[in-house]
Amino acid sequence: MRLAVTGASGRMGGEVLAAAADRAERVVLAVSSEPDAVGPTAVDADTEIVPDADLADALAAHEVDVLVDFTAPSALVDYAAACADAGVALVTGTTGLTDDHRGALADAADAVPVLHAPNFSKGVAVLTRLVGEAAGALADYDVELVEAHHDGKTDAPSGTALSLLDAVDDVRGESPRVHGREGEAPRAEDEVGVHAVRAGDVTGVHEVWLAGGREELRLTHRAESRRVFAEGALDAAAWLAGRDAGQYEFEAVLEVDA
Ligand SMILES: NC(=O)C1=CN([C@@H]2O[C@H](COP(=O)(O)OP(=O)(O)OC[C@H]3O[C@@H](n4cnc5c(N)ncnc54)[C@H](OP(=O)(O)O)[C@@H]3O)[C@@H](O)[C@H]2O)C=CC1
Numbered sequence: 001m002r003l004a005v006t007g008a009s010g011r012m013g014g015e016v017l018a019a020a021a022d023r024a025e026r027v028v029l030a031v032s033s034e035p036d037a038v039g040p041t042a043v044d045a046d047t048e049i050v051p052d053a054d055l056a057d058a059l060a061a062h063e064v065d066v067l068v069d070f071t072a073p074s075a076l077v078d079y080a081a082a083c084a085d086a087g088v089a090l091v092t093g094t095t096g097l098t099d100d101h102r103g104a105l106a107d108a109a110d111a112v113p114v115l116h117a118p119n120f121s122k123g124v125a126v127l128t129r130l131v132g133e134a135a136g137a138l139a140d141y142d143v144e145l146v147e148a149h150h151d152g153k154t155d156a157p158s159g160t161a162l163s164l165l166d167a168v169d170d171v172r173g174e175s176p177r178v179h180g181r182e183g184e185a186p187r188a189e190d191e192v193g194v195h196a197v198r199a200g201d202v203t204g205v206h207e208v209w210l211a212g213g214r215e216e217l218r219l220t221h222r223a224e225s226r227r228v229f230a231e232g233a234l235d236a237a238a239w240l241a242g243r244d245a246g247q248y249e250f251e252a253v254l255e256v257d258a
């Protein structure tokens with residue numbers, strides 16, 4: 001499998017490059033909006049560092065099978081279009097997507113296989129199922145979500161938090177989401193509080209509270225290292241290579257793994 005990795009100078013891009021090297025996976029392109037910021041030691045000797053402006057040509061010239069992306073929504077839209085033009089599968093973990101960004105991914109998926117996941121850890125996949133089960137079984141319990149990330153994260157709530165909230169809505173119907181609280185306002189019975197902490201170098205914590213009058217259940221996932229996301233994305237890339245055009249879910253990759 002011949003891989004390209006975008007956001008090569010970023011936290012996750014760097015982690016994917018390091019994980020791929022440790023797994024002896026072939027990264028032919030490290031793509032960056034600032035190629036000079038990608039240290040030569042970040043990539044293997046046979047990996048070419050290319051500016052993202054040249055992505056479409058580079059994908060075709062290097063016969064890339066899958067592009068792995070952790071960048072920003074505006075960049076992802078351009079990268080998805082380049083993948084569609086070059087016939088390259090796309091695995092992306094970029095969060096903060098609006099409906100327009102999702103529309104651009106759907107357009108790309110008309111031409112190539114596309115897999116987007118807001119979280120590439122196995123633990124969060126299980127957490128999402130557990131949250132749905134708990135929200136259904138404890139239907140009258142208050143739900144609140146707290147997520148914490150490093151001080152460099154720009155989108156809030158996290159993509160994972162949004163998908164956990166969707167899991168609650170799937171079993172309870174759509175609930176009003178209250179982001180933080182201030183001042184006088186009684187808690188509505190069906191509201192779901194959402195709280196985003198940004199501090200230091202926290203890799204990623206998601207905690208869902210379910211509180212009844214006399215007991216409280218908390219379901220918590222704590223990522224200890226970005227490597228867990230990078231490994232999940234590389235597993236997804238191996239699974240996606242050679243598939244038909246269309247949109248795929250990370251859960252399908254994990255089913256094969258189980
Ligand atoms: N799904 C998952 O499992 C995970 C998802 N994420 C998501 O991945 C994304 C990246 O996270 P992280 O690596 O921590 O972020 P960083 O800010 O560390 O890196 C993002 C990189 O994207 C590139 N980039 C290209 N265009 C833009 C742009 N317009 N604005 C900002 N960056 C741009 C830059 O690299 P360059 O200049 O080299 O192109 C930048 O360094 C986020 O959306 C985050 O939420 C993070 C962890 C896990």
Ligand SMILES: O=C(O)C1=N[C@H](C(=O)O)C[C@H](O)C1
Nearest residue numbers: 095118119153158159160204
């Ligand atoms: O930006 C991050 O760091 C992370 N982002 C993802 C998200 O928004 O859910 C996944 C993980 O929590 C780390």
